[in-house]
Structures are given as structure tokens and as C-alpha cells.
Amino acid sequence: xxxxxxxxxxxxxxxxxxxxxxxxxxxxxxxxxxxxxxxxxxxxxxxxxxxxxxxxxxxxxxxxxxxxxxxxxxxxxxxxxxxxxxxxxxxxxxxxxxxxxxxxxxxxxxxxxxxxxxxxxxxxxxxxxxxxxxxxxxxxxxxxxxxxxxxxxxxxxxxxxxxxxxxxxxxxxxxxxxxxxxxxxxxxxxxxxxxxxxxxxxxxxxxxxxxxxxxxxxxxxxxxxxxxxxxxxxxxxxxxxxxxxxxxxxxxxxxxxxxxxxxxxxxxxxxxxxxxxxxxxxxxxxxxxxxxxxxxxxxxxxxxxxxxxxxxxxxxxxxxxxxxxxxxxxxxxxxxxxxxxxxxxxxxxxxxxxxxxxxxxxxxxxxxxxxxxxxxxxxxxxxxxxxxxxxxxxxxxxxxxxxxxxxxxxxxxxxxxxxxxxxxxxxxxxxxxxxxxxxxxxxxxxxxxxxxxxxxxxxxxxxxxxxxxxxxxxxx
Amino acid sequence: xxxxxxxxxxxxxxxxxxxxxxxxxxxxxxxxxxxxxxxxxxxxxxxxxxxxxxxxxxxxxxxxxxxxxxxxxxxxxxxxxxxxxxxxxxxxxxxxxxxxxxxxxxxxxxxxxxxxxxxxxxxxxxxxxxxxxxxxxxxxxxxxxxxxxxxxxxxxxxxxxxxxxxxxxxxxxxxxxxxxxxxxxxxxxxxxxxxxxxxxxxxxxxxxxxxxxxxxxxxxxxxxxxxxxxxxxxxxxxxxxxxxxxxxxxxxxxxxxxxxxxxxxxxxxxxxxxxxxxxxxxxxxxxxxxxxxxxxxxxxxxxxxxxxxxxxxxxxxxxxxxxxxxxxxxxxxxxxxxxxxxxxxxxxxxxxxxxxxxxxxxxxxxxxxxxxxxxxxxxxxxxxxxxxxxxxxxxxxxxxxxxxxxxxxxxxxxxxxxxxxxxxxxxxxxxxxxxxxxxxxxxxxxxxxxxxxxxxxxxxxxxxxxxxxxxxxxxx
Numbered sequence: 001x002x003x004x005x006x007x008x009x010x011x012x013x014x015x016x017x018x019x020x021x022x023x024x025x026x027x028x029x030x031x032x033x034x035x036x037x038x039x040x041x042x043x044x045x046x047x048x049x050x051x052x053x054x055x056x057x058x059x060x061x062x063x064x065x066x067x068x069x070x071x072x073x074x075x076x077x078x079x080x081x082x083x084x085x086x087x088x089x090x091x092x093x094x095x096x097x098x099x100x101x102x103x104x105x106x107x108x109x110x111x112x113x114x115x116x117x118x119x120x121x122x123x124x125x126x127x128x129x130x131x132x133x134x135x136x137x138x139x140x141x142x143x144x145x146x147x148x149x150x151x152x153x154x155x156x157x158x159x160x161x162x163x164x165x166x167x168x169x170x171x172x173x174x175x176x177x178x179x180x181x182x183x184x185x186x187x188x189x190x191x192x193x194x195x196x197x198x199x200x201x202x203x204x205x206x207x208x209x210x211x212x213x214x215x216x217x218x219x220x221x222x223x224x225x226x227x228x229x230x231x232x233x234x235x236x237x238x239x240x241x242x243x244x245x246x247x248x249x250x251x252x253x254x255x256x257x258x259x260x261x262x263x264x265x266x267x268x269x270x271x272x273x274x275x276x277x278x279x280x281x282x283x284x285x286x287x288x289x290x291x292x293x294x295x296x297x298x299x300x301x302x303x304x305x306x307x308x309x310x311x312x313x314x315x316x317x318x319x320x321x322x323x324x325x326x327x328x329x330x331x332x333x334x335x336x337x338x339x340x341x342x343x344x345x346x347x348x349x350x351x352x353x354x355x356x357x358x359x360x361x362x363x364x365x366x367x368x369x370x371x372x373x374x375x376x377x378x379x380x381x382x383x384x385x386x387x388x389x390x391x392x393x394x395x396x397x398x399x400x401x402x403x404x405x406x407x408x409x410x411x412x413x414x415x416x417x418x419x420x421x422x423x424x425x426x427x428x429x430x431x432x433x434x435x436x437x438x439x440x441x442x443x444x445x446x447x448x449x450x451x452x453x454x455x456x457x458x459x460x461x462x463x464x465x466x467x468x469x470x471x472x473x474x475x476x
Numbered sequence: 477x478x479x480x481x482x483x484x485x486x487x488x489x490x491x492x493x494x495x496x497x498x499x500x501x502x503x504x505x506x507x508x509x510x511x512x513x514x515x516x517x518x519x520x521x522x523x524x525x526x527x528x529x530x531x532x533x534x535x536x537x538x539x540x541x542x543x544x545x546x547x548x549x550x551x552x553x554x555x556x557x558x559x560x561x562x563x564x565x566x567x568x569x570x571x572x573x574x575x576x577x578x579x580x581x582x583x584x585x586x587x588x589x590x591x592x593x594x595x596x597x598x599x600x601x602x603x604x605x606x607x608x609x610x611x612x613x614x615x616x617x618x619x620x621x622x623x624x625x626x627x628x629x630x631x632x633x634x635x636x637x638x639x640x641x642x643x644x645x646x647x648x649x650x651x652x653x654x655x656x657x658x659x660x661x662x663x664x665x666x667x668x669x670x671x672x673x674x675x676x677x678x679x680x681x682x683x684x685x686x687x688x689x690x691x692x693x694x695x696x697x698x699x700x701x702x703x704x705x706x707x708x709x710x711x712x713x714x715x716x717x718x719x720x721x722x723x724x725x726x727x728x729x730x731x732x733x734x735x736x737x738x739x740x741x742x743x744x745x746x747x748x749x750x751x752x753x754x755x756x757x758x759x760x761x762x763x764x765x766x767x768x769x770x771x772x773x774x775x776x777x778x779x780x781x782x783x784x785x786x787x788x789x790x791x792x793x794x795x796x797x798x799x800x801x802x803x804x805x806x807x808x809x810x811x812x813x814x815x816x817x818x819x820x821x822x823x824x825x826x827x828x829x830x831x832x833x834x835x836x837x838x839x840x841x842x843x844x845x846x847x848x849x850x851x852x853x854x855x856x857x858x859x860x861x862x863x864x865x866x867x868x869x870x871x872x873x874x875x876x877x878x879x880x881x882x883x884x885x886x887x888x889x890x891x892x893x894x895x896x897x898x899x900x901x902x903x904x905x906x907x908x909x910x911x912x913x914x915x916x917x918x919x920x921x922x923x924x925x926x927x928x929x930x931x932x933x934x935x936x937x938x939x940x941x942x943x944x945x946x947x948x949x950x951x952x
Binding site for chain 1: 508509517518522524541544545546548569571573574575582596599616
């Protein structure tokens with residue numbers, strides 16, 4: 001019995017269902033017995049593995065070292081920094097029993113690890129010679145969310161959290177932006193995703209941070225996905241945790257502190273930036289399978305058997321490649337790997353072999369290219385570059401088409417259902433931010449790092465002078 | 477003020493303190509605020525990272541795919557396999573609160589993930605075409621141990637757990653032993669640790685398993701460290717979890733199940749197999765730093781500055797190398813990196829540069845080798861091979877000197893304090909195993925896979941016929 005390739009709901013019909021169909025049918029995840037905790041299946045986990053390898057290298061290139069902090073945080077430790085606990089206490093999971101015994105102090109499963117890093121820093125940092133410390137860990141964290149969607153919001157999720165301390169405030173600020181730049185480059189070069197880079201407003205910043213910077217991406221439904229963040233904490237945490245060092249003049253000083261993070265959420269971003277009605281479209285650098293070889297008229301030991309296996313062995317040296325010699329029809333295989341978003345399908349049959357060629361079909365553009373087998377590896381390398389560029393430019397074009405500038409409240413009102421980002425001036429006042437949220441249903445996404453000249457008054461209150469540009473949008 | 481290299485207690489004086497001094501002074505770990513949960517510091521985590529990279533590759537080479545299962549297990553799910561829950565329920569951490577709400581069902585933090593993998597397998601396996609599934613995950617697990625020692629026993633520890641299901645029992649059995657072989661080769665080729673390979677007795681096997689196979693290593697105090705295990709479960713779990721498939725004859729069949737695991741505990745093994753009174757000795761393939769360059773008479777822009785940095789840049793392409801240009805004295809640096817177990821120290825000063833050479837000092841043998849700079853990389857590659865062989869042979873010699881054969885109970889009694897392994901025949905009866913435990917203070921380590929001819933009666937009960945060889949020893 002031939003398997004039927006499962007159908008994906010059209011994204012125009014129901015974007016949410018389209019998304020769910022992809023994560024399930026492409027076998028990225030399975031639901032587990034615990035609400036909000038998903039299973040990353042091999043195809044989904046491989047995407048995360050590829051992301052972590054590349055990003056980990058980039059972190060190491062700027063001097064970051066990996067460590068592993070405990071999973072559990074005593075309640076008293078979590079409470080040490082007041083703004084931080086206020087942000088996280090309502091949404092943590094509490095361990096109250098160890099074996100048969102009731103614990104004397106509750107332990108929470110880390111929702112994030114600032115307090116663990118800070119209490120460790122306080123122990124190991126004594127002198128300016130010990131600074132800076134640039135640490136990172138890859139782990140999962142738990143936040144007791146009320147609703148959940150695979151990758152986008154879940155009780156347990158995987159991420160990296162970087163934590164660094166510096167002697168000087170300006171070093172810490174520079175580093176906060178440096179890591180934001182590492183993310184922005186990664187999104188562009190590797191994920192082929194254009195980004196908005198900017199600062200969060202007071203009310204949207206991370207619990208305990210002085211400044212939060214964000215990478216915001218636009219999904220195909222026009223909503224924003226906050227995709228990575230970098231936080232400058234000043235000396236708030238080091239004051240609470242007593243992270244003190246002797247500076248070069250032998251004076252006691254507080255360190256300045258930075259953290260930055262990116263989660264499996266980004267896989268949701270890849271789906272919703274690049275995917276289409278046939279399924280996933282994977283950027284080549286993080287695709288679990290970069291090339292799928294589908295031999296036509298394949299029989300044990302015939303010419304196609306020999307040639308396609310020879311090609312497979314040869315490509316394996318340079319690419320993540322798979323050959324599908326199962327008994328499914330070529331048509332089924334075409335749909336299956338299209339749905340899984342494999343960037344290149346390589347078809348080879350008896351006629352191709354006669355001409356010493358194969359057919360390469362691009363997932364992104366549906367272009368079919370005849371390729372001489374003698375130059376296959378070089379040709380593929382070139383095509384991957386073209387695919388990446390095409391994915392990026394397509395996404396950028398879409399993004400730009402969905403940013404709407406508004407000069408006054410009336411324009412803002414008219415644009416409120418435009419399914420994109422609104423770009424306006426803003427006075428920086430919280431009341432105006434609240435008004436946009438309540439009356440337009442849009443939250444502040446970020447104040448872009450690069451701004452045009454600011455002039456005139458705030459279009460929301462129509463009274464205070466504008467001090468910044470800002471993006472508003474609906475978000476995940 | 478010059479830092480003082482911290483002193484390591486002599487292992488003859490106090491082996492336990494020697495071990496603790498190394499893990500702390502070499503900056504492998506720090507204690508956290510939660511009993512039994514340690515912090516892996518950069519130098520300690522890098523060892524684990526190197527281990528995971530190599531082992532992960534070897535798993536992938538036999539077709540294993542990585543996945544990620546949830547951290548949390550509902551109590552009812554943990555209870556599904558009766559022998560398994562009996563083994564683990566007493567030692568798990570229970571989450572009873574999520575945010576502000578009391579949970580209707582307690583969730584435990586995974587102590588191991590058999591039940592999670594099995595319930596997933598039950599969902600995704602339908603036909604013989606879906607088999608085998610060879611899965612693995614890298615994660616941390618939590619077991620509420622009463623006592624703890626860094627790496628050897630802790631409440632939270634890092635490991636990999638592989639889980640695989642097969643159509644046929646014999647395939648599953650073969651795979652159980654295949655993974656044991658992957659471990660044994662890894663210990664020999666990469667960690668330079670000789671191993672005892674064998675089967676655990678009924679009373680020492682894993683909760684729920686039909687057969688448990690183990691890698692046992694001998695530490696420098698003569699104690700055993702169970703360092704990796706591979707379990708054959710038969711169809712016990714698939715029966716409890718209803719993991720059924722249609723076989724080729726269209727009949728419903730239960731899958732056969734295997735799991736295998738190796739933990740950060742192995743880092744404790746590296747310390748106690750190779751270490752000496754000056755500190756750690758790292759096997760080159762997993763050493764965070766393989767070569768430490770210590771320039772002599774180094775000044776900004778002098779000849780030594782130029783040459784040592786040139787060497788550093790050149791070695792970086794092939795090795796994990798570090799250059800220490802801090803203001804500490806060469807003597808301090810020598811001790812520090814000796815303590816950290818860096819395999820090769822490269823010294824270079826003005827006189828060496830005149831002769832176009834450097835001095836290579838081996839951590840394992842304290843040998844000093846003059847090396848022409850033109851052939852440095854090749855020479856180092858050769859020396860690393862020699863180091864690995866030397867580490868392995870030294871450890872093997874020690875291990876062999878600590879295995880004592882005993883033919884009867886009297887010999888066993890005499891050897892009970894010999895600080896090593898006793899090798900005897902055994903009838904397979906639990907009472908005899910208990911007797912050895914109670915009267916000699918030794919537990920059964922394993923019944924070796926390769927055995928001599930078995931003859932005569934069991935030396936413990938002196939009555940039943942011997943059916944196997946067995947190792948007894950004290951263990952961590």
C-alpha cells in the first residue's frame with residue numbers, strides 16, 4: 001500500500017493550521033504526555049543541532065566559553081533580585097519533594113539562569129585580572145505558560161543563554177550590542193531571514209534589565225516573532241549578588257553584567273518566514289538533508305543503482321545528503337521531500353546516465369537544472385549560494401511590503417488591520433504605548449537602532465515631542 | 477602579587493582528598509547552592525564537550541539519530557512498567573506546583589527516559605517498515621541521591637541515553653552488544669582507559685532490563701567505576717507500553733527494546749585512571765588544551781613575542797592550543813598547566829629561537845624533547861600517539877597488577893583487602909553474591925564476556941557447580 005503524503009492546509013485559508021500541519025507532517029515534533037512539553041523528533045532536532053553548531057562556533061570566536069549550571073534554583077536564590085523575581089515567580093515549576101521527603105526549601109526548575117550565573121560569578125571573581133568572563137550554556141528551561149504552540153511558546157524549551165561580566169559599564173554595553181550583531185548576522189547569513197534590530201521599550205524589557213535589545217522577524221502572516229534578545233543589566237544584579245572586584249587602583253567595584261539568548265523558537269521563525277503551501281523550505285546551512293537523491297527506474301545492480309550510489313558516496317563528503325531507494329513511487333517521494341523542505345532534489349534515471357547528467361530541482365524556486373555529473377559538487381555549491389540569496393531577498397521584499405509608516409493617529413487607525421508593522425514616531429511615554437495596545441491591538445516591537453531624523457510631536461498623544469522611531473505590530 | 481598554585485593532597489595520603497583537590501583546583505567544577513548539583517566550569521565542560529562530539533559521531537556512524545524528550549514525566553507514566561518504577565520511584569524529584577497552581581498529577585524530573593521513549597515509540601511505530609528506530613539524546617537527569625561526589629554521584633548529572641527498538645529479539649541483542657563495543661573502543665582509543673567488559677548479575681542489572689552489560693574501569697585506588705552500560709529489555713517495556721507493529725506476514729508483534737548510556741561520571745574515571753600527585757593528566761583527544769605555549773623572556777614585539785605567536789597561529793589550525801603570556805612566572809605556569817593535565821607544554825625562549833627549535837615537555841612521562849620548528853606539527857602528531865599508547869599501557873599494567881584470582885573461599889578471604897578485583901568462579905546463586913558482599917565487602921562487578929573454561933564448584937558455597945567467571949570489587 002502506498003503511503004499518502006499528508007496534506008498541508010493552505011496558509012491563506014488558515015495560517016495557524018498550516019503551521020501545525022507542517023510541524024507534525026514534516027515530523028519535526030510530536031506531542032508528549034505533559035501539556036506544553038514537546039518531543040523534538042530526529043528531523044526537528046537536526047535543525048536545532050545545525051543551528052547550535054554554527055552559533056556555538058560564532059560565540060567561541062568572540063571568546064565565549066561554555067559551562068553548565070544546575071537545573072534547580074532554591075527559592076531564596078531566585079528572590080535575590082527583586083525585579084527579576086517579579087517577572088518570573090508566577091511562571092515557574094516547583095520541586096517540593098525529593099524521593100520520599102518533603103524539601104525544607106522549594107526548588108524551581110530554571111526559567112532562565114541569571115541568579116545561578118551571578119552567584120557563581122560572586123565566588124570566582126576577585127580582581128580585575130579575572131574579568132571579563134564570557135560564559136554560555138545550551139540547555140532547556142521551563143516556564144509554566146498557560147497556552148502553548150510548538151516552538152513558539154511551550155513549557156519546556158531549548159535555548160542558549162549567554163552571561164558575561166565586565167569591569168567597565170561601557171565594555172558591557174558594547175558587548176550587549178556585539179552579541180546582538182552576532183545574532184543579526186546569523187539570521188541573515190545562515191537562516192536567510194531579514195531582521196529588525198532595535199531596543200525594547202521600558203515596559204517590554206527583560207525582568208531586571210536596564211536595556212533589552214531584540215531581533216524581530218516578520219512572519220508570512222505579518223506578525224512579529226521576537227527571535228533573540230541581548231540584555232544590559234548595569235550593576236543591578238552584581239549589587240544584589242555582591243559581585244565585587246578589586247580594580248586596577250585597588251578599589252572595590254561592582255561588575256557590569258550582560259545576558260543574551262536564542263531559543264528553539266527560531267525554528268518556528270524559519271517555518272513562517274520561508275514555508276509555503278507545499279510545506280517547509282529549509283535554508284541550506286541548517287537543513288537536516290541538503291540534497292535528496294531520487295533514482296528513477298532503480299533496480300538492484302542496474303545502471304541507475306550503480307550511478308546513484310556513486311553520486312551519493314561522492315556528495316556525502318561535501319553535503320548532508322540522503323538517497324531514497326524505498327519502494328514508494330517517485331511522485332510520492334517528490335511530494336514528501338518537498339513537504340520536508342529539502343533544498344535540492346536530485347533526479348537521476350537511465351536517460352540522464354546516457355548523457356552523464358542529472359536533474360536538480362530547487363525547492364525554493366521550483367527551477368529544474370540539468371547538471372553534468374563531472375561538475376556536480378561545484379555546481380551544487382553555487383546553487384546553494386543562489387538559493388540562500390533568493391530566500392533572503394524574497395523574505396526581505398515581503399517584509400518591506402508589510403511595513404507601513406504613519407504620521408498621525410488617523411493614519412495609524414486606518415492601518416491597524418494591515419497585517420504588518422506600523423512605523424511611527426513616539427514620545428517614549430508609557431501611556432501612548434498603552435493606547436496603541438488597547439485601541440489598535442498592537443504591541444511595541446522595538447525602537448530601531450538606525451533611525452531617521454526625529455521631528456515633530458508624538459502622533460499618539462499629539463502633544464509631547466517625538467523622541468524616537470518605533471515599530472508596532474501583532475506578535476507571537 | 478604572584479598567585480600560588482594550589483597544592484594537591486598526595487593520593488597515597490588521602491585518595492578522596494586528592495580527587496577533590498583536583499576537581500576544584502583544576503577548575504573542573506564548582507559547588508552550587510543546591511546539594512548534589514554541581515557547576516561544570518569551562519575547563520570541565522570542555523572535557524565533556526570533547527567526549528560528546530567524538531561519541532556522537534560514532535553513534536551516528538552506526539545509524540543513531542538524536543532527538544529530545546521532555547524533562548518531565550507524569551507519575552502515571554513512570555508507573556507503567558512495574559520493575560522500572562520499583563527501581564526509580566524512591567529517588568526522583570517531584571514537581572507538584574506549576575506557577576501558582578497545585579498540579580492534579582505530580583510530575584517527576586526524568587531520572588532516565590525509558591518510559592518517554594516507549595510511549596513515543598508506541599505512537600510512531602506501526603509496521604516493520606518503521607523499524608528499527610535508533611534514537612539517542614544528550615541531556616541531564618536527576619536522581620535524589622543521599623550522598624554526592626563531583627562526577628561520580630550527584631543529584632543532577634549529564635549523560636547520553638540511547639533507546640532503540642527492533643523487529644527481532646536477536647537484532648536487539650546484537651545491538652546491545654554493538655553499543656557496548658562502541659563504548660569499549662571509545663574508552664581504549666580515545667580515553668586511553670583499559671576496561672573490563674561483561675554482564676551484570678541479576679541483582680545488579682538495570683531496573684526493568686532482562687540483561688545489563690557494563691564497562692568497568694579500575695581506578696588508582698583499586699576500586700571499580702561502572703562507566704557505561706547497555707541494556708537488553710526483551711519485550712517487557714513494549715508489552716507495558718503496547719509498542720506493536722505489523723510484521724512482514726501481517727501479524728501483530730511486540731518490538732524488542734535496548735537502551736545504553738554514558739555519563740559525566742566518565743570524567744571522574746579519567747581523573748582516577750590517569751591522574752598523579754601533580755594533578756590531572758588528560759588524554760590528548762579530549763583535553764580542552766592539548767598544547768600550552770609558554771614563552772620565556774617574552775616582551776611586547778621582541779623575537780620571542782613574534783616567534784611564539786607565529787607558532788600559536790600555526791598550531792591552532794591542527795590542535796587545541798593556548799599561549800600564556802600573563803605576567804606569572806614560567807615556574808608558576810609550569811605547575812599550573814601540569815596540574816590541569818595539559819598533555820604538552822611548549823617552551824620557547826631566545827636561545828631556542830637561535831637554533832630554530834622549541835622544547836616540548838610531556839605531561840605523562842615528564843620527558844623533554846627538543847623539536848625543530850620546521851617539523852613541529854608532524855612531530856606533535858607523533859608525540860600524541862606515543863602519549864596515548866603510554867597512558868593506555870600504564871593503566872593496563874596497573875589494572876592487571878590489581879586483579880587477583882582466587883580458587884577457594886580461604887583465598888578470597890585473604891585477598892579481601894587487596895584493593896583490587898577478585899576473579900573467581902561462581903554458581904550464579906544470589907546467596908553467594910550476598911555472602912561476598914556481607915563477608916568480604918565486595919560487590920559483583922561483572923561476568924566477563926570472554927571467559928576461560930568453567931570447571932569445578934563455586935568457591936563461595938562450595939557446593940553448586942560453577943557456571944561463570946566473575947569479578948568482585950569495591951565500587952564507586
